[in-house]
Amino acid sequence: MLTAAVAFALTAGGVAVAGLRAYRRRFLSATRWFAVALLPAGLYLTGLFPVARTIGDEIADWAVKLVFDPRVWTGIVLLAVSAGLLVTTRWAGRRGAETEGRETAPAAGPAPARPAVAPAAQAAPKRAEKAARAGQGKGGQGKGDDGLGEFADIEEILRRRGI
Structure with a gap:
């Protein structure tokens, strides 16, 4: 019941701010405020507040493990190494393509005749x-x-x- 009261209070406050913005002829800002104001009521009515609480609890548990569990630190190091390898191979692949392009261009044959241009x-x-x-x-x-x-x-x- 408290969740419903908080959700609808936030929605009412946001709608009030949107009304003030519209009164001052700032319609784009008023529309944004109105859109954000509808979120708490929509989350409550769809039942997503308990999901958000579960997600928040899981993130908090992960953060506690991050500080105290060496396995989490090992996982972070592995993710960093993986990202570094991906970036390095992408960079090397681009660099290799540039080098290959320079080597194959002269081997393709003589350049087409160009009109003579004065220096x-x-x-x-x-x-x-x-x-x-x-x-x-x-x-x-x-x-x-x-x-x-x-x-x-x-x-x-x-x-x-x-x-």
Whole structure:
């Protein structure tokens, strides 16, 4: 009987707070308060309070054993070792996949023919000339630029990495 009184008192208090929030035009907050306020009454009416008490008792018993029982500490160490091994193998698997990818790429055959792109140093005067023709002044990069200088930089980076 006491459980019912506490559950419905908590529900009534939560509904009151939700009403105040709605009165202040904070409807999203009011809806959240109302949803949380319904939980105690719902738990009581479905009979889940005894289940919650049993779960709480079991957690308390486990915590007492955690402090005093060496078997529990051994289990925790085994769980930690297991987690560490799983993380390590996942990391090593990813690293191995990256290494395999680098080794197999050159063995796949010759790279497809790429269009010749001027290096960045040679492309700069061409950009300036194109910008001047476009009427934007010398050295400025404008609409007339085809972006070959940027691709030359990217191509250089790819060559250094062997791609």
